[in-house]
Amino acid sequence: MKTLADHYFCSCLDYLEARGLASHEVLNAIEFNEYTNKQTQQLAPRISLNSYNTLLNYAKEALNEPLFxxxxxxxxxxxxxxxxxxxxxxxxxxxxxxxxxxxxxxxxxxxxxxxxxxxxxxxxxxxxxxxxxxxxxxxxxxxxxxxxxxxxxxxxxxxxxxxxxxxxxxxxxxxxxxxxxxxxxxxxxxxxxxxxxxxxxxxxxxxxxQINLVLKQMSEQQLSQFKSQQQLTGKINNILMAKNDLQKCTLIRTASALNMTPRTLQRRLKQEHKTFAALLEAERKRRLSLYINQYPLNTIAFMLGFNDQSSFNRAFKRWYNINPRDYIKNTL
Incomplete structure (x- = not known):
C-alpha cells in the first residue's frame, strides 16, 4: 500500500485550519479512520495514499479551488x-x-x-x-x-x-x-x-x-526501518517504475533483483493478494497513458515490453475494449 508520513498529511490539515476548515470536521467529512487511538484521534504514523487523495479532493471542492x-x-x-x-x-x-x-x-x-x-x-x-x-x-x-x-x-x-x-x-x-x-x-x-x-x-x-551529518544518520535509520516494513508489492512497483522500458521485466529477473527465488516471490505476493502479472500490467497501463499521444504504436509496444505489435493490440483491446488505432482516432 502506498503511504505518506503523518506529518506530511497533517500539514494539509494545518493549512485548511488556517482557511477556516476545522480538522476534526474535515476528517469526519472524508470518513477518515486511520487512527492508532480513535478516542484521542491520534493519526497512524503512515497514512494511505487513498486518504490523501480524498483529503485533497475534498479541500478542492470545499474551498472551490481547482488548483488546490x-x-x-x-x-x-x-x-x-x-x-x-x-x-x-x-x-x-x-x-x-x-x-x-x-x-x-x-x-x-x-x-x-x-x-x-x-x-x-x-x-x-x-x-x-x-x-x-x-x-x-x-x-x-x-x-x-x-x-x-x-x-x-x-x-x-x-x-x-x-x-x-x-x-x-x-x-x-x-x-x-x-x-x-x-x-x-x-x-x-x-x-x-x-x-x-x-x-x-x-x-x-x-x-x-555537523547537523546535516546527524540528520543523515537519523534518515538512514528511519529508511532501514521503513524498508523492513515495506510490502513486497511496493518494492516491485519501485523496480518497475525505475526501468526506462519494460523489456525483459520478467518474474525471474525481478525475483533475482530482490534476492529471492521466483517461487518465494509468487508465494509472498499471494499473501498480499497480488500477482506479478497484475503489477506489470498496472505499470504498463500507467505508462500507456503517458505514451499514447507521444510515440508511434510500434515504439509504445516495445517500451511497454511486448514482444510484438499484435500482443500489444490484444492487451490494449482487453483494457479499453477498443483497438489502439480506433482509440487514437476517437481522441483526436
Missing part, C-alpha cells in the same frame, strides 16, 4: 517534510539537497520515485508518480520542491521549464506559468523540473555540516 494542490504546495515549510526537511535545510547547496531528496524521499511519501539527470547546461528532476496519485497530489509535490528551494536560496529563482503529466486548461496553465515564472508543459511523459546546472552549486543560507 498548487496553492497547498506554495505554503510548504521544510518542517512539513520531517527529518528530510531539516536534512535538506542543513545541506551545503542544491546538489547535496537533491542527493538527500533522492535518497530519503520515501520517508515523506512512498507514492512515487524521484530521478535526477545532469547535462552540460541543464539539470532535470523527474518525479514518476504512482498511477493512483491525483492531479492535486502531483501539483503539491512539484510546487513544494520549487517553493522550498526559493526559501533556501532566493525567492526570485525560477526553473527553465516545468512539465506535468496531467492536463490543465489554458487559464490554469497561465496561473502555473506566472508563479513558476517559466514555460509550463502539460500532458507530458514525466512530471519534471528543468533548471540551469549553475543552480546546483549555489550555497544554502542554512548550511550546517
Amino acid at each position: 494542490g498548487f496553492k497547498l504546495g506554495q505554503q510548504i515549510r521544510t518542517a512539513d517534510f520531517g527529518v528530510l526537511g531539516y536534512l535538506i535545510e542543513s545541506s551545503t547547496n542544491l546538489a547535496s539537497a537533491i542527493t538527500a531528496l533522492l535518497s530519503y524521499d520515501r520517508l515523506v511519501a512512498d507514492i512515487g520515485q524521484a530521478k535526477f539527470e545532469q547535462h552540460q547546461t541543464l539539470a532535470k528532476v523527474k518525479w514518476l508518480a504512482d498511477p493512483q496519485c491525483s492531479s492535486d497530489v502531483i501539483l503539491r509535490n512539484m510546487t513544494a520542491w520549487v517553493s522550498v528551494v526559493r526559501q533556501l536560496l532566493n525567492p526570485e529563482l525560477s526553473p527553465s521549464c516545468v512539465y506535468f503529466s496531467k492536463v490543465y486548461s489554458s487559464t490554469e496553465q497561465q496561473m502555473l506559468a506566472n508563479w513558476f515564472n517559466c514555460p509550463i508543459k502539460t500532458n507530458a511523459q514525466y512530471n519534471q523540473i528543468e533548471f540551469p546546472t549553475s543552480y546546483l552549486t549555489l550555497p544554502f543560507k542554512t548550511d550546517n555540516m
Whole structure:
C-alpha cells in the first residue's frame, strides 16, 4: 500500500485550519479512520495514499479551488517534510539537497520515485508518480520542491521549464506559468523540473555540516526501518517504475533483483493478494497513458515490453475494449 508520513498529511490539515476548515470536521467529512487511538484521534504514523487523495479532493471542492494542490504546495515549510526537511535545510547547496531528496524521499511519501539527470547546461528532476496519485497530489509535490528551494536560496529563482503529466486548461496553465515564472508543459511523459546546472552549486543560507551529518544518520535509520516494513508489492512497483522500458521485466529477473527465488516471490505476493502479472500490467497501463499521444504504436509496444505489435493490440483491446488505432482516432 502506498503511504505518506503523518506529518506530511497533517500539514494539509494545518493549512485548511488556517482557511477556516476545522480538522476534526474535515476528517469526519472524508470518513477518515486511520487512527492508532480513535478516542484521542491520534493519526497512524503512515497514512494511505487513498486518504490523501480524498483529503485533497475534498479541500478542492470545499474551498472551490481547482488548483488546490498548487496553492497547498506554495505554503510548504521544510518542517512539513520531517527529518528530510531539516536534512535538506542543513545541506551545503542544491546538489547535496537533491542527493538527500533522492535518497530519503520515501520517508515523506512512498507514492512515487524521484530521478535526477545532469547535462552540460541543464539539470532535470523527474518525479514518476504512482498511477493512483491525483492531479492535486502531483501539483503539491512539484510546487513544494520549487517553493522550498526559493526559501533556501532566493525567492526570485525560477526553473527553465516545468512539465506535468496531467492536463490543465489554458487559464490554469497561465496561473502555473506566472508563479513558476517559466514555460509550463502539460500532458507530458514525466512530471519534471528543468533548471540551469549553475543552480546546483549555489550555497544554502542554512548550511550546517555537523547537523546535516546527524540528520543523515537519523534518515538512514528511519529508511532501514521503513524498508523492513515495506510490502513486497511496493518494492516491485519501485523496480518497475525505475526501468526506462519494460523489456525483459520478467518474474525471474525481478525475483533475482530482490534476492529471492521466483517461487518465494509468487508465494509472498499471494499473501498480499497480488500477482506479478497484475503489477506489470498496472505499470504498463500507467505508462500507456503517458505514451499514447507521444510515440508511434510500434515504439509504445516495445517500451511497454511486448514482444510484438499484435500482443500489444490484444492487451490494449482487453483494457479499453477498443483497438489502439480506433482509440487514437476517437481522441483526436
